[in-house]
Amino acid sequence: MSWSDQFLRTRSTGQDFASTHWSVVLLAGQEHSPQSAAALEKLCQAYWYPLYSFTRRQGYGPHEAADLTQDFFSHLLATKALASVNREKGRFRSFLLASLKNLLANEWNRARCQKRGGGVPLLSLDEEAAESRYQLEPVDELTPDRIFERHWAETILSRALDRLRQECDGAEKTRRFDEVKMFLLGEKGNHSLAGAAARLNLSLAAVKGLVHRLRRRFRELIQDEIAQTVARPEEIDQEIRDLFAAFGG
Amino acid sequence: MSSPNLCPVCGGALAASAPEGLCPKCLWASLLSPEAEDAADEPALSTGASAAPAAPEDSLGALGDYELLGEIARGGMGVVYRARQISLQRVVALKMIRTVRLPGEADMKRFRAEAEAVAGLEHPNIVPIYEVGEGDVRPYFTMKLVPGGSLADRLAHKSRCDACRNSPTARSDGGCADAQRTAGFIAKVARAVHHAHQRGILHRDLKPSNILLDERDEPLVTDFGLAKDLEADRELTLTGAVLGTPAYIAPEQAAGSKGLTTAADVYSLGAILYEMLTGQPPFRADTPLETLRQVMEQEPLSPSSIHGQADRDLETVCLKCLQKDPARRYGSAEALAEDLERWLRREPIQARRTSAWEKGLMWARRHKALTAFLLLALIAPVVIIAVLLVTDQKVRQERSAALESERKANLAARRAKAATKDALEAKERTHRTLYAADMLLADQALDQGNLALARTLVEAYRPTEAELSPDLIGFEWRYLWKQCQGAYLHALEGQSNAINCLGFSPDGKRLASADADGTIRVWDVDKRTVQASWSGLSGSLRRLRYSPDGNTLVVGSEEGTVDVLNVEEKQYLWTFRGHTPVRFLFTGNEIAVYDNPLPKTAMSNVKVFDWMRARETRSWPGLGDLEDVSPDGKVLVLSRAHPPVVELRNAGTGERLAILTNVPCNFLALSPDGQTIAVCGYQARELQLVKVHDQTSRVALQGHTGSINGLAFSPDSRLLVTASTDQSMRIWDVAQGREKARLLGHVDAVMDVGFSPDGRVIATAGKDRRVLFWPADYEPPRSVIISNVWPPLVLSPNGRILAARSGEGDKKNIALCDLHTRRRLELPESSDLIPEFFSADNGILFARGPVRSETLVPITRWDLAVPVLQAETTMLRLDSTNQVYGGTASPDGRYYAVNQVGVTTITLWNPLTGKVERQLEDHSVAWGLGSTLGFSPDGQKVVSLMWPNYLRLSSRSGFNNVTLTNVSRGIINHLVFSPDGTTIALASPDHTIRIWDASTFREVGVLSGHQQSVYCLAFSPDGRTLASCGGGGELKLWCWPARREVVALQDEGGPELHYVAFTSDGSTLLAGTWDGCVRVWRAPSLAEIDRQR
Known part of the structure; x- marks a missing residue:
């Protein structure tokens, strides 16, 4: 067992890597089990904003971008798109972006995608909130790929920080x-x-001790969040480094 | 609390969506910073706040029995702390090993074993190890704290002393050792190293910083072998470098050799001795990699050649240690110590100098191919003579001997042939690399406007019959050649000197030029011949103008003379002699000059002459430098430097009409409409447009990389042209305040520029002894030839017709665009269809329709040869209902495969009949941006990329598959076979292009250079050029034989591209942009280039 495995077992949330969302999806492969569908849906629900911002940055309007994002997930969830990913493992982030680019390059497939999904939104995407957030973003020279990566990283940060706050239950702990x-x-x-x-x-x-514990826990939570989106534990550190590049680091 | 909108750490603006109001970038950075890791591993803190003892504020925490007091040093492989051992109350040095990954159990075991061995070393010149431990997760060890710093500190101090020539005191300093002390010092170190060697321990990283000095300046060697394996991991993964410190490691260590011996440490001792003798290590380059190369390939300079006083015997000892071949060094560190001690006792040393013959032999070993080539040149004639002798004299008597000789001769010939082949191959390889480097330089030179350099580089490769590698020259050479031709209409050539200035006659039929030799020529503009000339004018001529009646020429010189002459009649009218510098201008029937008798101290005087009568009519002392006159001669424009102002004055009365403040002016031009002044500032590249009536309206014109020598407005005031030392002439749009075109044609500085009176032609004078004529309405060739075409783009095999979707919004029909005529034809009722490919004879276009009844894909085709286009449809029956997202056809149009999500069999159809031709089992296609399914040019092989990075090749003989383990980020975007079918190029999102051998199915190369993901690739039909487009709008050309980048057609920041293709005649490169346009880059054929010779 590698050190990373040990680390994840003992120091993270104690969860077996095989049960992380993306691993479940990958393992399920063609079998399309309810667990894998649920796992995929959870991932999609968490990471749709980076995709929305990518689509917006490609020049689509707010409604179009929301529709395309929704279509994209409908298609992903409804079809067996993941069947071809069963042999080798890859990162969820790379998979989503490649798939979305493909959809945009074939944007005229839209009508059919909608038919497939039956026009019923599968995810609850708050279009208005997304657009107002997008409007607040600094207008800069970033490419769509960079925007996507940056928002991906920010999503991971938000999720880890949300969990960290939740763990600080009680008025005094929240204040601290x-x-x-x-x-x-x-x-x-x-x-x-x-x-x-x-x-x-x-x-x-x-206070030093408090800060130290908070930092350590934050790090663990980030690793846990990333673990949900990669296939192997040794990819976690690489993902942290890759995503840092999105901030121009 | 700082502003809520700024990050307190990096100062960057915070988005409203920043999680918890914290800067995402800094949060993410905290995950990477080693401080965060270190903090996480500090047990003193991790015991929790409530249990934390009241540690002194200066303590960094504790580690087992040790309290960390402060950091002593930090390097690539560890941090050394000053620490207090609590149980023994002594201060020690504690080294914590830093690694990228935390060590596993096996690593720890090895570390412990090695550490125990090192701890067993007891020698007065070795730093003793006290204890080896494991922190929370990291290994550490403690050792004696040596207070005197390291030899590296002393050597650095010495070089500082030498630098400030403080040698007398430096000499007495311990670090600035003289030869005696150096020899004694190294001898002690060598004995200590030998002690370790006898116990089976290699140091492997001996260098000045690992030799510490105690209070008495005695050396103490530290850092023996410990944890080098763990550290190696870090070095290799992070920097790609070899373990050790490049300047001091042995060549075999630099080469990454595993089985190191004691000889490697002997080498390092020699390298340290070398530095102590000369003040510099034997090899030191700008980069560690280059240093490593030198260590492996070069001989060190002899110490005496660097430091004239170096002792010859010590030099011999030192160079013996530095031998490339370990067997030629001292047999042990002890032998080195003994030789040094012999020298100290003034006995003869045992090492001997390397003879010239040995040096030659060593050189030959390192340059095998070249040696073989040279030997061949010497041996071949001898072999031939021998063969002749044998056949002539002995063949009848000793036939068998002759046969034997022949056999030997054949063998020698074969060997000679092989050696020649090797040498030729090496030469070819060098030639290819040079070619690619020169093309890249030519491209950069063109970018900077250096046409002379670009032309020299490009012309060096012009193909001739005798030339090497004519198959090297590809699209890029022809493209660059075209760029080097310049955009001028014609040239006046044949002059023997640099041309300084020029002027058109008022009727535009004549042009006068003045060269650096003082010769004036009058040219007939239409016939391009010299009508008259006048030579012998003294001084450096700087300004030349026709009088308004066109009969007289006025020439001004740098030295302060203004000559008025009629060149055609050979009449000399009069001369005004002023002081340096002088300038003149016509004001109606008069001529105004300015002259400054005391340059830089006083203001210039302006004088007005009736130039026909050579009589001064009026003058204004101290008015300022005369810069320009309005076309009607009524307004003078003057400038002053202190303060920097420009004034407009009445030419008759001298009365001030307007003043423009804060305009630094070197020289200027007033637009003919009197509205705008173009000013060249003190920094000669600065150019500003200032509105005369609205001083606040100022536009800076930037672009020239050399100083501006001349400027002129067009007669209609719409354009401004500038001539510059950077070899370029630029046309600026005055109203829009931006560059309209940059024109290249001169191969040296452009000295002057002027418009013809009708404003249609621009003439420039060049230091390259030419006058060039340019069209004033020059427009750079439009690279966008088609718009409103959306992906996918499909080019017909003959490169003539482009099929794409076209139209507004969701309603897009397929359009056929003729690239020659630019005509466009929309196919009716095709809004639901996606163009896929053309038949090999260009006659049929195939398009894919939406899936019907879940398993039927309609393939629609149009026969383009018939006058009335009519769609015909064939149905392909799929086995699965999964979504179809693209299709690929073989080059001959015989096979067609659809890419289908989640299907692991590729079905090859005949697109005309809809019949299944072949099925490739267990073979699917991953989703990429472009096609990740490719056919070999002969249609016999299919290669596809399966999710996520799994390459599979099917051929008649079966299939191969390879996992692309090197592709770390994401999946491949596009793949394409080279036209000869031998290689496959993959567009990778890790910013590279990966090259695979199609027969061995191995990766054989990586092309790096893109800043972002690579999207699409295309080979030129001759297979010599590869074009690639990638994120950020980059478009590059690569020389395929050399596997190197040669031209950047678009840099990062250009319009984003999704498609590249060459036309079948290799003359044009097309690229599709995400905003629906097609851009082209053209290159003439070699025949066309030859015609223009």
């Missing part, structure tokens, strides 16, 4: 979380640990 979450960025900024300690009425050592 709010006070020290800044230090997840590192301690290079203007924020001093001493200031946070004073505000929380804790010793400096206690």
Whole structure:
């Protein structure tokens, strides 16, 4: 057993890698089991905004982009698109983007996609929220691929941070979380640990410990989120590095 | 709290959607930063806040029995801390091994075994290891803390001392050792290393920073062999470098050889000795890789050639250690120590100098092919003479001996042939690489406007009958050749000097030019012949104008003279002698000059002459530098430097009409309509358009990379032209304030520029001794030839017809576009169809329709040869209901395969009959951006890419499959066979093009250069050029024989492309953009190029 396997078993959420969403989808292959469908749906529900922003960036209007995203998922969920991915493993992110590009290149297939899905939306995509978020994005020179990768990374961050906040159950813990979450960025900024300690009425050592635990947990949650979208545990670190490139890093 | 919209760490703007209001980039960066990892592994903190002891504020935490006090050093492979061992209350050095991946059980076991062996070393010149431990997850060890720093620090200090020529004090300093001390020092180190060698431990990374110095400057070797395997992993994965420090490692270590011996350490000792003697390591290049190459291939310079005072015997010892062949070095580190000690005792050393013959032999070993070639040249005549002698004299008596000789001769001939072949191949290879490099340089030179360089590089490869590798020259050469031709109409040539200035006669029929030698020529513009000339004018002529009546020429020189002459009548009228510099302008029937007797200190005087009578009519002292005059002669434009202003004054009265402030001016031109002034600033490349009546309206014109020598407005004031030292002439649109065209044609600086009076022609004077004429209405060739064509684009085999979808919104019919006539024909009722391919004879277009009744795919075809197009449809029956997303046809149009989601059999149909021709089992196609199914040119092989990176090749003899393990990110976007069918090129999202051998089915090369994912590939019909388009709008040409990039047709930032193709005659490259356009790049044929010779 590799070190990464050990790490995931002992230090992450204790979950077996074989049960991560993308692994389930890949393992199911042609069998199209209810579990794999549910797993795929969960992934799609989580990662649709990066696809929406990619489509918008390609020049489609808000309605068109929402429709295309919806069509894309309908098609993905309704057909056996994943049957051909059963032999070798790949990343969910690469698969989605390649598939979407293909759909856009064949955009005239749209009418038929809708027919297949029966026009019934399979996912709950909040089109209005998505568009207002898209409108708030800084207008920059990013290519659609970069936009997609960046939003993918941001989705992972959001999901991990949401879980981290949920774990900080209770008023006092939430207050502590709010006070020290800044230090997840590192301690290079203007924020001093001493200031946070004073505000929380804790010793400096206690705040250091708190920050340390928060960072470690945050890291674990990020790894867990990424684990859901890759086929092998050793790909997690590579995915972290690849996605950092999306920020121009 | 800082502004809520800025990240407190990086200062970047925060989007409203930033998770928890935290900067996503910094959050992500925190996942990568080693600090985060280190923190996570620090047990002092991880024990939790409540249990954390009140550690002193300066403590970095604790590790087992050790409290970390501070960081001493940090390198690629570990961090060394000063630490206090709590149980023994002593201060030690603690080294934590850094690795990319955390070590597994096997790694740890090896580390422990090795560490224990090193801990067993007891020698006064070896840093003792105290303890080996494992932190939370990382191994560490502790050792004696040596206070005096390392030899590397001392050597650096010495070089600083030498740099500031502080040698007397430096000499007495321990680090700046003299020869005696150096020899003694290295001898001690060598004995310590030998001690380790005797116990089976190699150091493997001896270098000055691993030799520490104690209080008495005694050397202590540290970092023996420990954890090198773990570290090797890091070095290799992160930098691709070889373990060790390039400047000090032995050649066999640089070559990545596994079975290292003690000789590798002896080499490193020699390298350290070398640096102590000369102040620099034996090899040091800009990059580690280059250093490694030198270590393996070059001989070091002798120390005495660097440092004249180096002792010859010590030099011999040092160079013996640095021998490339381990067997030629000292047999042990002890032998080195002994020889050094002999030298110290002034006894003869045992090492001897390498003779010239040995040096030659060593050179020959490293250059086998060349040596074989040279030997062949020497031996071949001897062999031939021997054979002749044998056959002539002994053949009758000793037939058998003759036969034996013949056999030997044949053998020698065969060997000679093989050697010749090797040498020729090496030469060819070099030639190919040079060609590719030169084309890349030519492309860059054109980009920078350096036509002279580009032309030299391109012309060097012009094919001639005797030339090597005529099959090297591809589309890129012909394209670049065309770019090198320049866009001018014609040239006035045959002049022997650089031409400095020119001027058209008012009727536009004559043009006068003045060259650097002081010769003036008057040309007949239509006949392009010299009508008259005048030579012998003194000074460097800078400005030449016809008088308004066209009878007289006025010439101004750099030295301050203005000569008025009638060249055609050979009449000299008068001369004004001013001071440096002088400029003149016509104001109606008068001529105005400005002159500054005391340049830079006083303002210039402006004088006006009746030039016919050579009489001064009025003058204004100290008015400023005269720059231009309005066409009617009524307004003078003047400039001043302090403060930088431009003034407009009445030419009759000198009264000021307008002042433009803050306009730094080197020289300027007033537009004929009097509205705009073009100013060349003090920085000679700056150009500004300033509106006379609205000073706030200023536009900077940027583009020239060399200083601007001349500028002129068109008579209608719409255009401005500039001449520059950068060899280019540029046309600017005045109203829009932007560059309209950059014109190349001169192969040296362009000195002057002028419009013909009718504004139709521009003339330029060049340092290249030519005057060139250009069309004023020049438009750069339009690269976009078709718009409103949407993917997929399908080109007919003859390269004439492009089929694509065309129309507005969702309603798109298939359109056929004739690339020659640009005519377009829409196929009615085709809105639901996707164009797929043309038949091999170009006569039939096939299109795929939407799936009917789940398993039937209609294939519609139009016979393009008949006058009335009529669609005919064939049904292909699928086995599965899965979605169809594309199709591919074989080059001969005989087979057609649809790509279907999740189907693992590829069915090849006859598209005309709809019959199944072949089925390729267990063979599917992955989703890519383009086609990931390819037919070999002969149609015999099918290669497809299966999800996610699994390449399968089917041929008549069966199939091969290979997992593309090297493709780490995403799936391949497109694949294509080379026209000779031997190789397959894959467009990869990891920014590369991967090359596979179609017969051995192995990866044989990778082309790197794209900044983003590569989308689509196309080979030129001759197979010499590969075109690739990728993300960010990049479009590149690659020289296929050399496997190198040669031309960037579009850089990052161009319009995004999805398609590239060559026309079948190899004359045109087409690219499809995502906004529905087709761009073209054309190259003339070799025959056309030959005609223009």
